[in-house]
Amino acid sequence: MRLELESLLALADERVLERGKTLFLRGAVLEAARSRNRLQARVQGSAPFPYRVEIDLNKGEWRCSCPYTWGPVCKHLVAVAFAALEAPEIFARKKLGRSTPVNLKPLLELSDDELLRFLWQLAEERPELMEEFAYNLMQRYE
Numbered sequence: 001m002r003l004e005l006e007s008l009l010a011l012a013d014e015r016v017l018e019r020g021k022t023l024f025l026r027g028a029v030l031e032a033a034r035s036r037n038r039l040q041a042r043v044q045g046s047a048p049f050p051y052r053v054e055i056d057l058n059k060g061e062w063r064c065s066c067p068y069t070w071g072p073v074c075k076h077l078v079a080v081a082f083a084a085l086e087a088p089e090i091f092a093r094k095k096l097g098r099s100t101p102v103n104l105k106p107l108l109e110l111s112d113d114e115l116l117r118f119l120w121q122l123a124e125e126r127p128e129l130m131e132e133f134a135y136n137l138m139q140r141y142e
Contacts, residue, residue: 003060005081012073020078029083034091039084041091043076047139049132053080067139 030050032041037057042050052065053076068074123130
């Protein structure tokens with residue numbers, strides 16, 4: 001299924017559409033990249049960390065790391081769609097990481113102690129990533 005950005009925008013309710021366009025207009029779309037028919041960006045919304053957005057036009061799939069669950073499309077996705085339509089020059093052309101799921105099997109085979117040590121090491125090496133993850137995790141369960 002091929003997705004057109006206009007079709008994605010049509011899925012957003014009016015308030016989400018307005019808020020997403022406002023995000024785009026105020027320059028909240030950050031680190032935007034494009035590879036063929038895939039878009040990735042970080043969008044600074046109301047949270048302390050930018051949310052991660054990915055749109056795959058070929059597969060007709062999209063996702064955002066925000067906790068929005070009240071409709072199919074959040075304001076961050078709308079902001080990226082507007083950016084791609086109205087300011088495509090902000091998207092750097094580069095090879096994007098694969099969008100296939102990561103193989104979790106090796107991690108799931110670790111004992112609880114090994115997994116916790118791994119997470120602590122990751123927190124020491126990439127504290128900004130762990131802070132973002134912790135914040136987003138808490139948002140999902142509030």
